[in-house]
Amino acid sequence: MSERMHNFSAGPCTLPLSVLEEAQAEFVDYQGAGMSLIEMSHRGKQFVAVHEEAVELVRSVYGVPRDFDVLFLQGGATLQFAMVPMNLLGEGRKGGYVNSGSWGKGAITDAQPYGEIYTAWDGAECNYTRMPESGELEIQPGSRYLHITSNETIGGVRFRDWPQVEVPLVADMSSDYMSRPIPWESFDLVYGGVQKNLGPAGMAMVIVRKTAIEDNNRDIARYLRYDIHSDKGSMFNTPPVFPIYILGKVLKWMQGRGGIEAVAREAEAKADILYQAIDTSDGYYHCPVDVESRSVMNVVFRLPSEDLEKSFLTQAGEEKLLNLKGHRSVGGCRASIYNAMPREGVQALADFMATFRLAHPG
Numbered sequence: 001m002s003e004r005m006h007n008f009s010a011g012p013c014t015l016p017l018s019v020l021e022e023a024q025a026e027f028v029d030y031q032g033a034g035m036s037l038i039e040m041s042h043r044g045k046q047f048v049a050v051h052e053e054a055v056e057l058v059r060s061v062y063g064v065p066r067d068f069d070v071l072f073l074q075g076g077a078t079l080q081f082a083m084v085p086m087n088l089l090g091e092g093r094k095g096g097y098v099n100s101g102s103w104g105k106g107a108i109t110d111a112q113p114y115g116e117i118y119t120a121w122d123g124a125e126c127n128y129t130r131m132p133e134s135g136e137l138e139i140q141p142g143s144r145y146l147h148i149t150s151n152e153t154i155g156g157v158r159f160r161d162w163p164q165v166e167v168p169l170v171a172d173m174s175s176d177y178m179s180r181p182i183p184w185e186s187f188d189l190v191y192g193g194v195q196k197n198l199g200p201a202g203m204a205m206v207i208v209r210k211t212a213i214e215d216n217n218r219d220i221a222r223y224l225r226y227d228i229h230s231d232k233g234s235m236f237n238t239p240p241v242f243p244i245y246i247l248g249k250v251l252k253w254m255q256g257r258g259g260i261e262a263v264a265r266e267a268e269a270k271a272d273i274l275y276q277a278i279d280t281s282d283g284y285y286h287c288p289v290d291v292e293s294r295s296v297m298n299v300v301f302r303l304p305s306e307d308l309e310k311s312f313l314t315q316a317g318e319e320k321l322l323n324l325k326g327h328r329s330v331g332g333c334r335a336s337i338y339n340a341m342p343r344e345g346v347q348a349l350a351d352f353m354a355t356f357r358l359a360h361p362g
């Protein structure tokens with residue numbers, strides 16, 4: 001095999017090598033069945049076992065309470081932007097939204113047709129460089145939920161502390177899913193595409209409080225109804241079998257690393273390495289995000305000029321440090337360091353940042 005790169009892609013992104021190798025080893029002939037897992041009926045006993053194990057692993061690794069359902073759905077996080085209000089709102093029902101950047105804005109846009117949508121806090125005034133304090137949130141009486149984006153993947157901004165509010169939280173957790181424990185009592189629903197922290201592209205994982213969907217809207221297509229997916233144990237139609245299978249392996253890998261608390265500590269340690277590299281560079285590298293809101297998953301930074309940024313990206317590539325270009329909408333650089341990014345990869349980037357700065361004074 002060619003040498004493995006340090007892949008800082010924002011998603012799809014790096015996965016644990018051991019998981020890839022395990023999947024490779026059993027890909028063609030799954031446990032002596034004479035066929036691949038992706039060739040089997042999703043209702044056969046082998047896949048059903050894989051599916052059930054994945055759900056149980058999500059529950060045990062993430063500490064999901066029994067009164068929540070774990071659903072594996074298609075359409076990515078993007079479809080959830082619409083499914084959440086379609087199910088939980090409806091005429092005359094209100095949903096509050098935090099506009100914390102590109103993804104928060106996407107959620108607001110897609111919710112508009114399905115209820116009374118309002119912005120409880122708008123990050124536009126600070127150019128999306130921080131998350132709000134609880135006291136800044138303007139929650140209207142009668143709101144069904146407050147929707148937040150726990151980590152803005154493009155802006156590199158995250159909620160370090162969860163909002164303390166009177167209404168249930170609904171959260172798009174795509175880019176920091178299962179990177180830290182969460183206070184389940186505050187949430188009615190969390191969702192995210194799994195292709196950042198947890199597996200390959202092609203699936204969203206929705207974890208929803210059962211009582212929150214007891215009276216969800218039934219006046220929509222069956223696939224869009226949480227209650228149906230819940231009743232059918234996420235087997236209403238053919239589920240995304242390959243992502244579910246890999247998700248199970250990633251979760252076992254997480255268990256082997258010491259579970260979610262250990263993964264969270266490692267994430268903080270990795271992010272510290274990069275923020276240190278930025279903060280000790282005498283302003284050569286600059287992170288536009290407020291210290292309190294700095295993302296632990298997507299570290300964004302600028303160099304003194306766009307020309308230097310270009311050289312930085314090119315030379316980083318020569319050192320096997322790939323996909324460090326910031327999102328096209330904001331420019332600059334971004335290192336996505338999800339759960340599966342090894343600490344050595346992060347250290348290699350920090351070392352390269354120091355070397356580059358000395359070789360190219362601003």
Ligand SMILES: *Cc1c(COP(=O)(O)O)cnc(C)c1O
Nearest residue numbers: 076077078103153172174175193
């Ligand atoms: C990647 C991402 C999305 C979009 O996810 P898809 O699965 O591609 O629909 C939504 N929200 C956040 C925060 C993301 O990082």
